[in-house]
Amino acid sequence: MINFSLKQLAAQLAAKKISSRELTQSYLSRIEQLNPDLNAFITVDAEKSLMQADAADKLLAAGQGGALTGIPVAQKDIFCAQGWRTTCGSKMLGNFIAPYDASVIERFNAAGAVNLGKTNMDEFAMGSSNETSYFGQVKNPWDKLAVPGGSSGGSAAAVAARLCPAATGTDTGGSIRQPAALTGITGIKPTYGVVSRYGMIAFASSLDQGGPMAKSAEDCALLLNTMAGFDSRDSTSLDRPVEDYARDLAQPLAGLKIGLPKEYFAEGLASDVAQTIEAAIAEYKKLGAQVVEISLPNTQLSIPVYYVLAPAEASSNLARYDGVRYGYRAPEYKDLTDMYKKTRAQGFGAEVKRRILIGTYVLSAGYYDAYYLKAQKLRRLIAQDFTDAFKLCDVIMGPTTPTTAFNLGEKSDDPVSMYLSDIYTIAVNLAGLPGMSIPVGFGANKRPVGLQIIGNYFAEAKMLNVAHQYQQATDWHQRMPEGI
Amino acid sequence: MEWEVVIGLEVHAQLSTQSKIFSGAATAYGAAPNTQACAVDLALPGVLPVMNKGATERAIKFGLAVGAKINRTSVFARKNYFYPDLPKGYQISQFELPVVEGGSIAIQVGDVEKTIRITRAHLEEDAGKSLHEDFHGMTGIDLNRASTPLLEIVSEPDLRGSAEAVAYAKTLHSLVQYLDICDGNMQEGSFRCDANVSVRPMGTDKLGTRCEIKNLNSFRFLERAVEYEVARQIEIIEAGGKIAQETRLYDSDKDETRSMRSKEEAFDYRYFPDPDLLPMKISEAMIDEIKKTLPELPQAKHARFMREFGLSSYDASVLTASKSIAAYFEQVVSQVGAAQAKAAANWVMGDLAGALKRDSLEIAHSPVSSERLASLVKRIVDNTISSKIAKEIFEAMWQGEGDADAIIAAKGLKQITDSGAIEKIIDDIIAANPDQLAQYRSGKDKLFSFFIGQAMKATQGKANPQQLNDLLKKKLAG
Numbered sequence: 001m002i003n004f005s006l007k008q009l010a011a012q013l014a015a016k017k018i019s020s021r022e023l024t025q026s027y028l029s030r031i032e033q034l035n036p037d038l039n040a041f042i043t044v045d046a047e048k049s050l051m052q053a054d055a056a057d058k059l060l061a062a063g064q065g066g067a068l069t070g071i072p073v074a075q076k077d078i079f080c081a082q083g084w085r086t087t088c089g090s091k092m093l094g095n096f097i098a099p100y101d102a103s104v105i106e107r108f109n110a111a112g113a114v115n116l117g118k119t120n121m122d123e124f125a126m127g128s129s130n131e132t133s134y135f136g137q138v139k140n141p142w143d144k145l146a147v148p149g150g151s152s153g154g155s156a157a158a159v160a161a162r163l164c165p166a167a168t169g170t171d172t173g174g175s176i177r178q179p180a181a182l183t184g185i186t187g188i189k190p191t192y193g194v195v196s197r198y199g200m201i202a203f204a205s206s207l208d209q210g211g212p213m214a215k216s217a218e219d220c221a222l223l224l225n226t227m228a229g230f231d232s233r234d235s236t237s238l239d240r241p242v243e244d245y246a247r248d249l250a251q252p253l254a255g256l257k258i259g260l261p262k263e264y265f266a267e268g269l270a271s272d273v274a275q276t277i278e279a280a281i282a283e284y285k286k287l288g289a290q291v292v293e294i295s296l297p298n299t300q301l302s303i304p305v306y307y308v309l310a311p312a313e314a315s316s317n318l319a320r321y322d323g324v325r326y327g328y329r330a331p332e333y334k335d336l337t338d339m340y341k342k343t344r345a346q347g348f349g350a351e352v353k354r355r356i357l358i359g360t361y362v363l364s365a366g367y368y369d370a371y372y373l374k375a376q377k378l379r380r381l382i383a384q385d386f387t388d389a390f391k392l393c394d395v396i397m398g399p400t401t402p403t404t405a406f407n408l409g410e411k412s413d414d415p416v417s418m419y420l421s422d423i424y425t426i427a428v429n430l431a432g433l434p435g436m437s438i439p440v441g442f443g444a445n446k447r448p449v450g451l452q453i454i455g456n457y458f459a460e461a462k463m464l465n466v467a468h469q470y471q472q473a474t475d476w477h478q479r480m481p482e483g484i
Numbered sequence: 485m486e487w488e489v490v491i492g493l494e495v496h497a498q499l500s501t502q503s504k505i506f507s508g509a510a511t512a513y514g515a516a517p518n519t520q521a522c523a524v525d526l527a528l529p530g531v532l533p534v535m536n537k538g539a540t541e542r543a544i545k546f547g548l549a550v551g552a553k554i555n556r557t558s559v560f561a562r563k564n565y566f567y568p569d570l571p572k573g574y575q576i577s578q579f580e581l582p583v584v585e586g587g588s589i590a591i592q593v594g595d596v597e598k599t600i601r602i603t604r605a606h607l608e609e610d611a612g613k614s615l616h617e618d619f620h621g622m623t624g625i626d627l628n629r630a631s632t633p634l635l636e637i638v639s640e641p642d643l644r645g646s647a648e649a650v651a652y653a654k655t656l657h658s659l660v661q662y663l664d665i666c667d668g669n670m671q672e673g674s675f676r677c678d679a680n681v682s683v684r685p686m687g688t689d690k691l692g693t694r695c696e697i698k699n700l701n702s703f704r705f706l707e708r709a710v711e712y713e714v715a716r717q718i719e720i721i722e723a724g725g726k727i728a729q730e731t732r733l734y735d736s737d738k739d740e741t742r743s744m745r746s747k748e749e750a751f752d753y754r755y756f757p758d759p760d761l762l763p764m765k766i767s768e769a770m771i772d773e774i775k776k777t778l779p780e781l782p783q784a785k786h787a788r789f790m791r792e793f794g795l796s797s798y799d800a801s802v803l804t805a806s807k808s809i810a811a812y813f814e815q816v817v818s819q820v821g822a823a824q825a826k827a828a829a830n831w832v833m834g835d836l837a838g839a840l841k842r843d844s845l846e847i848a849h850s851p852v853s854s855e856r857l858a859s860l861v862k863r864i865v866d867n868t869i870s871s872k873i874a875k876e877i878f879e880a881m882w883q884g885e886g887d888a889d890a891i892i893a894a895k896g897l898k899q900i901t902d903s904g905a906i907e908k909i910i911d912d913i914i915a916a917n918p919d920q921l922a923q924y925r926s927g928k929d930k931l932f933s934f935f936i937g938q939a940m941k942a943t944q945g946k947a948n949p950q951q952l953n954d955l956l957k958k959k960l961a962g
Contacts, residue, residue, distance in 0.1 A: 080530045093529060100523050102530055199530040206759035234532050235761050313759055316562050319573020320527040324625065336623075340566055363564070363754035372756060 002030070002162040003478060006071060006219045009165055013060055013070045020060065020070030024053040024114050027072050031117065031163050034484060037144070040158040042077045042135045043085045044117040052114040059112050067222050069112030074164035076155050077118035078125055079210070080199040081105045084115070088201045089123040089133040089151075092321045092328045092347035102199020103231045104168060104210050111226045116164050120154030123349045124318065125175055125203040127151050128421050131412045132351040139408070140183060141481040142447055146405035149179030155213045156183040161484045166214040166223055170200060172207045173306050174400075174425025177437040180213055181400035181450020184439040186467065186477060187213040188220050191457050192432035193238035195224075196231030202317040204310035205236070207429040216477050217438065217467035221246035224460060240458070248465040254288030256466065259393030263299040264424055270403040272443040277399045280440035280451045280470070284397075287469055292393050296385040301378050302427040303419055308362050308375035309430075314352075315359025321347060354415065383431035390456045395466055399424055400450035404443035424452055434460050438467045439476040485722070486686040489714050490694075491649045491679055492603075492641035495656055496634045497666040498610070498674040499542045505609050505633035506533030506576060513672045517615070521627035527571035532760050535560075539633040540764065542665035543583045543607050544774045546635060549663055549781055550602050552587025554771055560607075560761040564754040569612035569625050577636075579755040582606035583764065589659065590783060591651040592801060600652050601640040608634050629673075635665070641680065641691065646710040650703050653677055654805070657703075658782055662807045676701040681713045683721070692717070693727040697734050697741050709734035713741050785810055793817065793825035802833050808847045812854050819858035820865065827861050835878050852881045859888040870949055873897050901948045903955065906939075909947070910959050913938045924960055935960065 001023075004012070012018045028046050035041050049072065056070035080086045080098035082105075087093045101109065108115065122132040130138040130153025138153045140146035141161035148157040152169030156179035159167050169176040171189035180187030188211050195210040202208060212223030225246065230239040258281065265274060281291060323329035323343030330342030348356070362371035389396060401421055411418040428435040434457070437450035451470075455463040471477045504511055507524035524531045547554045561579035584605035591598055610632040615624035637656060643649045657675055660666035668675050677700050682692035697713060700706045712734070717727050731750070732741040757763075780788070782804045789800040789810075803813045809832065816828040836857065840847060860877055863869045869877065869892060880891045892898055900906060913935060914921055924931040939952050 080528075086529065088529065096529065098530075099528070197530075198532050201529040202760075204759075233534060235534055236759075312756060316564050316574050316754070316756070319564060319566065320529070320571060322566060322568075322573060324568050325526060325571060326528070336568065360754065363756050365752045365754075368754075368756070 001026070003215070003480065004165070005216060006067070006165060006214070006222050009071055010065070010067055010069070014065055016060075020053040020056040020114060021050055023070065024049050024072045024116065027116055027164055034161055034163060037139065038141060038157050038161055038163070039136050039138050040120055040148075040154040040161065040163055041074070041117045042087055042089070042120050042133075042154070045084065048083065049114055049116055052109075056112045056114060066111055068108070068226055070114065071166070072114040072116035072164055073108055073223070074116045074119050074155055074158045074167040075105065075108075076152050076168050076170060077121055078170050078201045079105050079168060080201070081115055081118070084118060086118065086201070087135065088125070089121040089135060090348065090352070091134040094134065094328060096327050098199075100199065103196035103233065104200065104227050107226050107229070113226070119152070119158055119167060122151035122153065122175075123352050124201070124314070125151040125170055125172055125208075126314070126351050126355055128174070128178055128418050129406070129408075129411065130154065130179070131408065132349055134349060137408055140405050140447070141484055142184060143405065143445070145407050146447055147182065147408050147410075149182035149401075149405065151175040151179075152187075152213060153179045156180055156185055156187070159183070159185045159213055159215060160481060162480065166212060166219055168210060168223075168227070169213045170208055170210045171425075171429065171435075172203050172209075172310060173429050174422040176211050176213055177400050177425050177435055177450065177452060178422060180437040181439075181452070182405040182448060184448030184450075184476070184479060184481075185213060185215060186217055186220055186436065186438045186471075187211060188224065188436035188460065188463065189428070189434060190224065190228060190460050191238075191434045192429075193236050194228045194434075194458070194460070196229070196234040196237045198231055198233040198237075202313075204313040205317060206313060207306075207310060209429070216471050217436075217464045218246065218249055218471070220436070221249060221461075221464045221468075224464075243461060245461050245464055248461045249468040251465045251469075252288065253284065253466065253469050256284070256289040256395070257393040258284060258289050258291050259294035259389055259396045260291055261294050261296040261299065261389070261396060261398055263296050264398030268402050268420070268423065269399060270443065273399050273401070273403060273449050276441040276443065276449040277397075277451055281397065283470060283473060287473060294389045294392050294396065296389060296427065298378065298382045298385050299423070299427060302382055302430055303423060305375045305378045305382065305430060306422075306426045307358065307419060308371045309379065311355040311359030312362050312372050313359070315356045315363065318348075318352070318356055323347070351415070379430045382427050386427075386431045386433055386454070386456075395459070395463060396454040398452050400437040400452040401425075404445055404447035404449060428454055433457060434463060436463055436467060438470065439479070440470075440474075441476055487683045487714075487718050488686045488688075489645045489710075490641045490682045490684060490691060491643035491645070491710060493639045493643065493649060493652060494678040494680070495637045495653065496676050497637060497656075497660045499539050499633040499635055499665055500667055501536055501538040501542070501633055503536060504631040505536045505539045505607065506631050509631070511632050513669075515628055517624065517626035518628060521612075521630060525571065525627050525630045527573075533576060533758075535761060535764065536633060539607055540583065540766070541770075541774055542633075542663075543605060543635050544766065544771060545663050545665055545778065546605055546637070546660065547584035547587065548771070548775060548778055549659060550587035550589055552584045552602060552605070554766060555581055555583055555585060556766050557581065558583040558606075558764045558766070560758045560764065561755045562758045565751045567611065568623060569614045569627070569630070571612065571627060571630055575609060575611060576758055576761070577608035578606035581763075583766070589652065589655055591648065591655045593647050593651045598648065600642045600648075603638040603640050605635050605637045608636055610634050641682075646707045646714070649679060649710050650707050653703055653706055655782070658806055662779055662782055664779070670701050673701060677706060679706060679710055679713075681710055681717070682727070683714060683717045693729050695727065695729065695741075696731045698731060698744065700734060705734055705736055708736070708739055709741055712739060716741065779807075793822055793829070795825065795829055799826075799829050799833065803829060806847070812847050812850070815854035816858045816861065819855065820861045824861060824865055827864065828858070831857055831861060831878075835875060839878075839882055851884060852878065856881050856887050863888050863892065867899060867901060867948060868892065869897055869899050870945065872945055872949075873899065897946060899948050900943055900946050901951060903951060906947055906951055906955050907959070909939055909942050910935075910952075910956055913942065914959060921960070925962065932956070932960070
């Protein structure tokens with residue numbers, strides 16, 4: 001059953017072949033068994049999860065179940081869930097029990113889904129390997145020497161190891177797509193504004209977007225149906241008609257125009273990844289798609305632009321962690337300033353501090369124009385690249401990452417090399433576009449390779465259709481790591 | 485050397501919305517600490533601000549009233565600094581693109597009218613409060629006030645002394661209440677100002693180095709702080725020193741300003757557009773709607789009072805200084821008629837204002853309603869009572885003894901206008917005072933008032949003064 005799609009699980013539940021309690025319990029048992037090694041979860045609370053499962057079973061018994069009723073979903077520990085410890089991967093919030101539900105959590109609760117636990121992540125979502133988590137690194141289920149990617153590394157590893165049927169992630173510069181690629185699962189970052197950010201702990205507000213991570217595009221579509229929607233509590237949430245993201249899954253791909261950005265197939269792309277991506281494109285041609293070469297000329301600017309804007313916003317977003325009202329406070333201090341300094345020195349990890357420092361610097365008087373304003377201008381150029389490209393194609397495809405998963409510890413002392421692993425994903429956030437990653441094979445080291453699909457604004461249903469058709473024709477998404 | 489004083493004011497007016505500027509929590513004053521602070525106000529992880537449209541509408545109303553430009557797009561920015569009562573570590577304010585730009589306000593100092601230019605007015609949230617007492621060496625934080633909406637109104641440095649600064653602040657204070665966008669309660673901090681003060685040799689153009697005096701929450705403190713600061717600056721410069729640009733605090737107990745932080749210690753606020761709030765768009769339709777709700781403004785009312793009621797500029801100024809006084813006055817006039825407006829004005833500005841001041845009451849809580857004051861004026865006009873008796877009746881009304889007619893009846897204060905009755909009283913007095921009569925007739929005119937006094941005493945003041953005067957003159961002449 002661990003390979004069942006959400007649709008299949010819902011059918012089992014509806015047919016009373018299994019109860020939500022049994023299903024939840026079976027995943028809790030898998031977590032108990034496998035998580036000590038993988039470290040994909042920060043918090044598991046069987047009692048809370050099973051209470052929700054029992055409530056779901058009542059709904060199911062009354063015939064009131066929906067697509068996700070009774071289905072356990074692991075939640076990235078960036079979403080506040082009432083009564084749950086919500087750490088954001090940081091010592092700063094190591095003792096923080098959220099007193100309210102994030103919009104995303106509310107929506108899953110309303111759908112009758114079961115919160116299976118809170119997954120590990122890079123501290124405050126800052127990282128590409130899950131190694132910055134205060135709660136320890138997460139292992140890639142495909143190869144325990146490898147990172148699972150980040151920042152949604154715990155969710156990715158949990159789905160890949162079948163510790164949960166589905167999970168949530170957030171993506172600021174690739175944090176859903178990159179770990180999805182490195183762990184061989186499917187994940188989608190919607191258009192900015194489609195999923196409410198209310199209750200999703202902010203890293204870089206203008207870039208952060210929540211989204212689903214699961215085994216298949218079809219599962220992601222069902223999850224997105226629950227997660228997406230207007231929320232008046234988030235001013236950047238878009239008030240659009242409700243969509244069924246699964247509506248176009250079955251559409252044939254004949255005539256689909258795929259744009260391949262030449263910059264994504266240039267220097268820096270590992271040859272094994274390149275070959276795997278080319279094979280996937282060949283499969284799309286078989287499905288009736290046409291390929292056009294396009295150009296995203298400002299791709300090389302996306303990393304410097306991102307590493308000005310994201311830290312700038314983060315330096316301000318993280319100012320609230322001051323030891324005054326909640327969270328960590330240094331045990332000893334002389335006065336107020338000393339309390340601030342010690343609390344933040346002890347409560348934040350090195351990568352978070354690095355980004356707060358960068359962000360504080362680029363916003364400082366005398367530097368603002370040269371860094372922040374300049375980066376904002378370039379951000380518009382990067383977005384314009386995509387607008388131009390979508391005049392020539394329906395979707396853009398390329399590798400999600402330049403290499404397969406790197407080894408744990410390999411890049412943790414080299415931040416710039418770590419930052420470069422997000423070269424293909426970051427521009428999508430800067431433009432606010434939807435992007436996804438699907439598994440399309442394995443590299444030379446037997447580690448998964450992800451194909452990135454980038455759509456135009458609000459083209460999620462189209463992208464999910466494109467991904468689903470590929471998954472109908474191939475079985476990469478059904479492969480499982482050994483030993484789980 | 486003669487010095488010119490240059491002052492610019494930054495006024496913080498708390499906007500009168502029911503809920504906060506970025507959250508749904510109530511803004512009511514005086515609740516138990518932290519009972520009106522929701523998750524957003526507490527800056528819990530993950531919360532987001534949502535703009536309160538009511539605050540925007542009030543800002544627009546102000547902009548329209550001072551003839552300013554309403555920016556169709558304005559931007560909220562984060563002002564970053566650490567302070568325990570600033571929960572997010574930044575204040576959401578407006579920096580580069582405020583909602584209101586330009587405009588001006590006319591002020592009156594003595595007989596001189598002067599126009600003060602407004603630089604800008606922007607929306608922002610208030611911080612919480614740090615409580616330093618009652619916590620045994622620790623500091624308490626009350627976040628009830630956090631995220632309360634403020635309109636910061638910044639003037640150009642057009643004010644030339646404490647009198648102009650106070651006149652400007654008072655005019656603004658009256659205007660925001662006229663517009664019904666701020667309750668103007670200075671004790672509760674709903675209206676407070678910072679003063680930027682500098683001096684320069686008279687006749688020069690270059691501005692001197694300024695000091696900013698923070699958080700002046702009464703007109704008197706504003707006046708005192710400016711005067712102290714001006715004297716301090718002149719003394720330093722005349723002794724050969726230089727003014728250091730700094731932020732200062734006014735200590736009302738010691739009546740002095742003292743340094744809070746120097747320019748070098750000033751924060752770098754690292755302003756940048758708040759990514760949680762989209763640029764605020766204001767439509768023409770919204771502006772048109774708000775235009776329709778604009779009340780008659782003090783200047784227009786002033787002119788109308790002079791025109792319609794024949795009042796002097798001074799009377800019109802006093803009566804339009806506050807919206808509630810003007811409304812009270814107009815209610816009285818509507819009952820006694822425009823012809824009696826001057827009499828009504830005298831009562832409102834005289835006995836009523838005096839009694840309110842004596843008992844520290846706002847006109848809204850006056851024990852004498854406008855209907856009752858009108859009933860009193862009517863009785864004076866129709867000669868039922870004299871002005872003198874009216875004062876006694878007013879006092880009785882103030883004590884809650886009923887309306888004018890009831891008091892006149894109960895106390896028998898109806899004026900004596902029967903000539904026969906008055907003549908009889910005069911005859912009796914003349915008969916009882918032959919010596920005084922003789923002296924008067926031999927040329928001691930001053931004794932006339934003696935006879936008036938006797939007659940008033942005999943009638944308990946109820947004799948119609950004019951009639952008494954005329955009849956007495958006739959009788960004394962023989």
